[in-house]
Amino acid sequence: MSKYLIYIVNKVFKALNDQTRREILNLLKEKDLTAGDIADAFQITKPSISHHLDILSQAELVTSQKQGQYVIYSLNTTVLDDLMKWIITLKD
């Protein structure tokens, strides 16, 4: 288990250890969304959602690009491969 993988996995587990953040990822699975669209899907405030999106970004579970005054978020599943690797290592 490389130091790099341990570092990534730590961040990803942290990011995934929250129901709201997991639901955000599920929303983004369907299609890319603006920060506002994502916030509208939850009962919590926009700043809180912004914070969740930041944590997801740090874990590289989402990417974002600015389009005018909007910020569009997309799901990024590449780190999930690292996560799977970690889990499989535990299994065999």
Add this chain to the structure above:
Amino acid sequence: MSKYLIYIVNKVFKALNDQTRREILNLLKEKDLTAGDIADAFQITKPSISHHLDILSQAELVTSQKQGQYVIYSLNTTVLDDLMKWIITLKD
């Protein structure tokens, strides 16, 4: 995504969101160990390890059986399948 799976995945993510607990699982991958053996592998106190083991038990990531005055812990990888299912669902 069933309510049951969401419930399980929530507990498992909680349990896995800690370096010490992840290391405990890695130790148990090699062989079953008593609570004391596990505690000896870390710098933190026995009560703290006991607490970590409790969280891992609640998530069903470990099982335990009493053998005399010892409690022997074993890795249980079955919930990891549920976790994998959740991840794969996100990926495709």
Add this chain to the structure above:
DNA sequence: CTATTATTTAGATATTTGTCTAAATACCTA
């Protein structure tokens, strides 16, 4: 330019979490 909309940042607060020490429980052995 000014007002409006979208998003993030800053700072405060309550809750959760990881850790500790001390005590309790359970089992074993002489």
Add this chain to the structure above:
DNA sequence: TAGGTATTTAGACAAATATCTAAATAATAG
């Protein structure tokens, strides 16, 4: 039964976290 070992429980405390409101930043539209 008494003393020792293994483990857990209870309670305290500091650090981390999720949330909020208010303010700042950035872009658009009139």
